[in-house]
Amino acid sequence: MQPETLNFFDKVYEVAKQIPFGRVSSYGAIANYLGATRSARMVGYAMNGSSGKDVPAHRVVNKKGMLTGKHHFDGTNLMQQLLESEGVEVIENQIQNFQKVFWDPAKEL
DNA sequence: TGCGTGACGAGAA
DNA sequence: CTTCTCGCCACGC
Numbered sequence: 001m002q003p004e005t006l007n008f009f010d011k012v013y014e015v016a017k018q019i020p021f022g023r024v025s026s027y028g029a030i031a032n033y034l035g036a037t038r039s040a041r042m043v044g045y046a047m048n049g050s051s052g053k054d055v056p057a058h059r060v061v062n063k064k065g066m067l068t069g070k071h072h073f074d075g076t077n078l079m080q081q082l083l084e085s086e087g088v089e090v091i092e093n094q095i096q097n098f099q100k101v102f103w104d105p106a107k108e109l
Numbered sequence: 110t111g112c113g114t115g116a117c118g119a120g121a122a
Numbered sequence: 123c124t125t126c127t128c129g130c131c132a133c134g135c
Contacts, residue, residue: 009132027117031130037118039130044116048133062117069116114134121127 008034012046015105016055022087023103024095026063033105044069058082065098 015030027043036042040063047057047069058079062068070079070093080090089096 028119031117036130038128040117040119041115041129042117042131045132047116057116060116063119064117067116072116112135115132118129119127120129122125 008036008039008042009046009049012043013050013053013055015109016047016050016057016060018105018109019056019059019103022101024059024061024065024083024088024098024101025103025105026061026065028063029102029104029106030060033109048072056082059086059103061095065095065102067093067095 011034012030015033016025019025026040028037028040031037031040031043034043043060047055047060050057057069058073060069067079067083067090070077073079075081080093083090083095088101095101
């Protein structure tokens with residue numbers, strides 16, 4: 001009954017929620033900010049539970065800027081649609097100008 | 110109860 | 123240079 005483990009997840013959600021509009025972040029960047037540089041996988045896993053929360057998981061992609069997690073969304077291109085809707089150019093699951101829209105919590109936050 | 114998996118990332122061969 | 127393995131730890135079966 002002590003969801004301390006959720007603490008990590010909660011932090012991930014908290015950071016993800018702070019991602020500005022039209023910007024994206026990476027799992028590793030968030031993990032690094034949380035001090036879990038090698039637990040980037042856990043960040044992605046946390047996104048699994050982001051369903052039903054205010055966490056814009058569609059703004060979180062891997063370090064390469066690829067929409068690797070789009071398969072976990074409702075539709076097939078929902079994630080890409082959301083990003084493009086925010087002004088983020090996405091082609092073939094690859095974010096264009098990724099470095100430009102990349103938001104690093106360790107630097108910006 | 111125990112083992113394998115997985116929205117990643119970085120180092121090693 | 124390319125390709126692969128390891129680490130991290132919660133969740134599913």
